[in-house]
Amino acid sequence: MWQLAGKSLNSxxxxxxxxxxxxxxxxxxxxxxxxxxxxxxxxxxxPSKNGGSSFWDFIKSLNVHVLPNTxxxxxxxxxxxxAQMARELFNTNWIKLEVTGDDYTLQPDPFxxxxxxxxxxxxxxEVFPYTTSDLIVAQKLVDVGCKIVMPWAAPIGSGQGIxxxxxxxxxxxxxxxxxxxxxxGIGKPSHATQVMEMGFDAVLLTSAIALTNDPENMARAxxxxxxxxxxxxxxxxxxxxxxxxxxxxxxxxxxxxKEAISK
Amino acid sequence: MQLVINGEEKTIxxxxxxxxxxxxxxxxxxxxxxxxxxTFVSRSKYAQYKIKNGEQIEILQxxxxx
Numbered sequence: 001m002w003q004l005a006g007k008s009l010n011s012x013x014x015x016x017x018x019x020x021x022x023x024x025x026x027x028x029x030x031x032x033x034x035x036x037x038x039x040x041x042x043x044x045x046x047p048s049k050n051g052g053s054s055f056w057d058f059i060k061s062l063n064v065h066v067l068p069n070t071x072x073x074x075x076x077x078x079x080x081x082x083a084q085m086a087r088e089l090f091n092t093n094w095i096k097l098e099v100t101g102d103d104y105t106l107q108p109d110p111f112x113x114x115x116x117x118x119x120x121x122x123x124x125x126e127v128f129p130y131t132t133s134d135l136i137v138a139q140k141l142v143d144v145g146c147k148i149v150m151p152w153a154a155p156i157g158s159g160q161g162i163x164x165x166x167x168x169x170x171x172x173x174x175x176x177x178x179x180x181x182x183x184x185g186i187g188k189p190s191h192a193t194q195v196m197e198m199g200f201d202a203v204l205l206t207s208a209i210a211l212t213n214d215p216e217n218m219a220r221a222x223x224x225x226x227x228x229x230x231x232x233x234x235x236x237x238x239x240x241x242x243x244x245x246x247x248x249x250x251x252x253x254x255x256x257x258k259e260a261i262s263k
Numbered sequence: 264m265q266l267v268i269n270g271e272e273k274t275i276x277x278x279x280x281x282x283x284x285x286x287x288x289x290x291x292x293x294x295x296x297x298x299x300x301x302t303f304v305s306r307s308k309y310a311q312y313k314i315k316n317g318e319q320i321e322i323l324q325x326x327x328x329x
Contacts, residue, residue, distance in 0.1 A: 088296050
C-alpha cells in the first residue's frame with residue numbers, strides 16, 4: 001500500500017486509456033494491469049456521436065481513480081483552461097499537466113509548465129506535471145508546490161526505455177521526498193523494472209501496453225515487472241564487486257588445490 | 264449570430280446563453296465542459312453567460328487519453 005495524492009493504492013502502475021484496439025480490450029487490459037489510476041482526456045466531439053458520455057460511463061464502471069490530462073496544450077493558459085474544464089467534467093482536482101514545446105519530440109515546454117503548475121496549485125489542483133528528466137525543471141516544479149513530478153524515460157510513445165539513466169537516478173537522489181512517476185518512453189516490462197529498481201514510486205504506461213499483439217497479457221507482464229522492481233528496491237541490492245566471490249563454501253572443497261588457476 | 268465553435272465558423276440564430284447554444288447543438292449539458300475565448304465557464308453559469316457575436320467557443324467531452 002502506498003499513498004498518491006491522498007489516496008491509498010496497492011498498484012504502482014498507472015494506465016492510459018488510449019490506443020487500445022477496442023473498448024473491451026482496454027477494459028480487460030486495465031483489469032489485468034491491476035491499475036487503480038487511469039488517464040483520460042478532453043476533446044472536441046460532435047454531439048451526435050455521444051462518444052464522450054458513453055466513454056465516461058465506461059470508465060466509471062471500472063471503479064478507478066481518473067487522472068485527466070491536458071495533452072495537446074501549447075501554452076500555460078490553454079493548459080490552465082483545459083484543467084479547469086477537466087475538473088468539472090471528471091469531478092476531480094487531479095490533473096496530468098502537459099504543455100507541449102515541440103511537436104517532433106513532444107518535449108514539454110518547461111517554462112510554461114512551471115507557470116501553469118504554479119497557477120493550478122493556487123487554484124486547488126493536485127498537479128501531476130509531465131516533464132523531462134532535467135533536475136532543475138523538476139526542482140522548480142517542486143518549488144511551486146508540486147508534490148508529484150512525472151519525468152520521461154524517453155519521448156512519448158517511443159518505447160525506447162531509459163535514454164538517460166544517470167539523469168533519472170539523479171532526480172531520485174536529489175528529490176527524495178517527491179513522488180516520482182516515470183511517465184513516458186517505457187517500451188518493455190524490463191524498462192519498468194529498471195526504473196522501479198532505481199526507487200521511482202510508480203510508472204505510467206499507455207503505448208507499451210496498448211500497441212502490443214496482446215495488450216491484456218502485456219498489462220499483466222507490466223504489473224509483475226513493476227511489482228518485482230519495487231520489491232527489489234525495497235529489499236536493498238547486494239554490493240557490486242570487481243572480483244568473483246564463490247557462493248558455495250570453500251571449506252571442505254573436494255580435490256583441493258593450493259595454487260590458483262591462472263591462465 | 265456568427266460563432267466559432269470548436270474551430271468551425273457557424274451561424275446560429277435565436278440563442279442568447281451558453282445553455283441555449285448547447286441545447287441548440289444537441290449536447291447533453293452534463294457531459295460537456297465549455298470555454299469561451301480562452302476562459303473556462305462553469306456549468307453553473309451556462310444559463311447566465313450571454314454569448315457575444317463572433318465569440319470562439321470550445322465544447323469538450325471525455326475521451327481516451329494517455
